Amino acid sequence: MGCNHVKVPGGGFAIVCGRGRPTPRCRWCVSRPGKFQCDWKIGPGKTCDKHICPEHAQEVAPNKHLCPEHQKAYAAWLTDRQPKEAP
Numbered sequence: 001m002g003c004n005h006v007k008v009p010g011g012g013f014a015i016v017c018g019r020g021r022p023t024p025r026c027r028w029c030v031s032r033p034g035k036f037q038c039d040w041k042i043g044p045g046k047t048c049d050k051h052i053c054p055e056h057a058q059e060v061a062p063n064k065h066l067c068p069e070h071q072k073a074y075a076a077w078l079t080d081r082q083p084k085e086a087p
């Protein structure tokens with residue numbers, strides 16, 4: 001992992017090395033920084049991890065955010081999970 005030259009507003013470059021990566025952009029609007037990552041589980045120990053801005057993220061639990069794609073999956077899951085009538 002080397003260093004990257006990153007354009008900064010107003011012209012000029014900043015040098016970003018190693019772990020200091022520039023903030024990823026939201027996958028949906030691209031113009032905003034993806035402040036959150038989707039916490040939807042897609043497999044054992046794996047989450048969706050798509051970057052989402054506060055506009056596109058839905059906070060479903062404290063510090064748990066979902067991308068627009070998984071907000072739908074979450075809604076379906078909620079419907080599925082409706083309490084079963086006791087026999």
Ligand SMILES: [Zn+2]
Nearest residue numbers: 026029053056
């Ligand atoms: Zn967005």
Ligand SMILES: [Zn+2]
Nearest residue numbers: 038048067070
């Ligand atoms: Zn997601």
